[in-house]
Amino acid sequence: MPEAARQDDATARVMLPRWVAPFMRPARYKIAYGGRGSGKSVSFARLLLMAAAERPLRVLCARELQNSIADSVHQLLADQIRAMGLDGWFTVREKDILGRAGSRFLFKGLRGTRNDASQLKSLEGVDICWIEEGQTVSKASLDTLVPTIRKPGSEIWISFNPDQETDPVYQLALNPPEGAVVRKVNWDENPWFPPELDAERRHMLRTDPDLYAHVWEGECRQVTDAQVLRGKWRVADCPDAMPDMDGPYYGADFGFARDPSTLNRCYIHGNTLYITHEAHRLGCEVVDLPALYDTVPGSRSHTIRADSARPEIISHLRREGFRVTGVDKWPGSVETGVNVLRSFDAIVIHSRCRHTIEEARRYSYKVDRLTGDVLPQIVDAWNHHWDAVRYALAPLIRRRMRTSTGIVGRRRRTIA
Ligand SMILES: Nc1ncnc2c1ncn2[C@@H]1O[C@H](COP(=O)(O)OP(=O)(O)OP(=O)(O)O)[C@@H](O)[C@H]1O
Numbered sequence: 441m442p443e444a445a446r447q448d449d450a451t452a453r454v455m456l457p458r459w460v461a462p463f464m465r466p467a468r469y470k471i472a473y474g475g476r477g478s479g480k481s482v483s484f485a486r487l488l489l490m491a492a493a494e495r496p497l498r499v500l501c502a503r504e505l506q507n508s509i510a511d512s513v514h515q516l517l518a519d520q521i522r523a524m525g526l527d528g529w530f531t532v533r534e535k536d537i538l539g540r541a542g543s544r545f546l547f548k549g550l551r552g553t554r555n556d557a558s559q560l561k562s563l564e565g566v567d568i569c570w571i572e573e574g575q576t577v578s579k580a581s582l583d584t585l586v587p588t589i590r591k592p593g594s595e596i597w598i599s600f601n602p603d604q605e606t607d608p609v610y611q612l613a614l615n616p617p618e619g620a621v622v623r624k625v626n627w628d629e630n631p632w633f634p635p636e637l638d639a640e641r642r643h644m645l646r647t648d649p650d651l652y653a654h655v656w657e658g659e660c661r662q663v664t665d666a667q668v669l670r671g672k673w674r675v676a677d678c679p680d681a682m683p684d685m686d687g688p689y690y691g692a693d694f695g696f697a698r699d700p701s702t703l704n705r706c707y708i709h710g711n712t713l714y715i716t717h718e719a720h721r722l723g724c725e726v727v728d729l730p731a732l733y734d735t736v737p738g739s740r741s742h743t744i745r746a747d748s749a750r751p752e753i754i755s756h757l758r759r760e761g762f763r764v765t766g767v768d769k770w771p772g773s774v775e776t777g778v779n780v781l782r783s784f785d786a787i788v789i790h791s792r793c794r795h796t797i798e799e800a801r802r803y804s805y806k807v808d809r810l811t812g813d814v815l816p817q818i819v820d821a822w823n824h825h826w827d828a829v830r831y832a833l834a835p836l837i838r839r840r841m842r843t844s845t846g847i848v849g850r851r852r853r854t855i856a
Pocket residue numbers: 455456457474475476477478479480481482483486601630632633634
């Protein structure tokens with residue numbers, strides 16, 4: 441059951457998720473965006489119906505394209521009127537919805553309205569404009585609409601699923617005007633997230649974790665060509681151990697204010713690397729690291745490899761009973777480590793390791809700004825779990841490096 445399900449009585453009575461609270465106060469812009477099934481559409485519909493049942497509101501339900509009323513939120517509003525027991529308060533007509541308090545819901549496609557002066561004029565009396573599927577709205581439509589919604593106290597509500605980073609509503613959400621209410625929200629904040637959608641979500645997490653981040657976690661679509669671990673990693677609920685495995689191995693990366701402190705547990709079976717557990721906390725004080733590490737099974741009984749540049753942290757952890765050893769860095773150690781990671785047939789990440797999965801998706805090579813070409817340099821970001829995994833595998837990485845530079849080979853030859 442998602443965290444938000446344990447909400448207080450007040451919001452439970454009106455059947456709205458907790459994230460909706462800030463949307464109840466007046467604001468010129470109200471923007472809710474995120475992945476599928478987070479309750480954006482139902483919540484906005486409910487909020488509007490509650491307000492329109494009380495006072496005479498003119499509500500414009502807009503989207504970029506509306507060929508027929510079936511494309512609009514007309515049906516959604518009608519369904520919510522019934523679900524909320526407000527049948528007596530509204531009359532649902534073929535093309536609009538009327539409220540007993542004098543409210544009216546209108547439904548329009550912005551592209552068709554844009555060049556129609558008389559239609560635009562009629563929008564000047566609108567109190568609330570709700571733009572649904574905002575990611576498809578063009579800049580031209582937005583630029584025409586915004587100054588048309590000009591009644592004193594009028595509001596513009598936008599709900600959308602992020603698509604491209606350049607989409608006008610996404611840019612508006614990232615750089616909102618002062619006073620705007622903006623909230624990113626995903627499935628885990630919808631207490632009524634349906635089991636059918638959850639099954640779809642889990643399936644996509646296993647089969648296409650890149651697309652998953654876009655569809656379910658509300659991330660923009662991303663070019664995956666630049667991914668450091670492209671084609672190597674997948675998500676699966678692997679067992680904590682397997683017969684004949686090597687490991688488990690533990691690695692930790694130290695962070696504090698800007699970077700998280702991380703710990704990963706992994707093992708090798710065949711030529712596949714399995715990452716079974718993670719610990720991840722931003723702003724974790726050194727004294728709190730033991731509690732963080734204790735969330736990963738076996739962390740007190742196995743060697744943990746970590747960045748040797750922080751001997752004071754290592755010594756604190758040793759005093760606390762952890763077997764931590766420092767791993768040295770050398771020029772090119774990141775690239776060598778990455779090559780070793782890429783030399784596995786596959787890297788399987790358990791679905792509970794949410795941050796490791798996110799980093800697998802985002803850990804990238806630089807991309808040339810002008811040509812879009814992928815460059816050989818790795819961007820120094822989204823690497824805190826991958827650094828931890830590299831440290832965990834440090835002895836193996838060093839051995840494979842010696843093999844690939846021929847040192848081991850030469851020594852073998854001399855012995856022979
Ligand atoms: N207040 C509520 N009461 C009961 N069920 C709800 C409520 N809000 C959402 N749900 C359930 O959650 C489902 C998803 O909600 P909704 O369609 O609003 O999500 P969304 O964020 O608009 O999704 P999408 O991004 O796919 O459009 C609904 O179909 C409904 O089953």
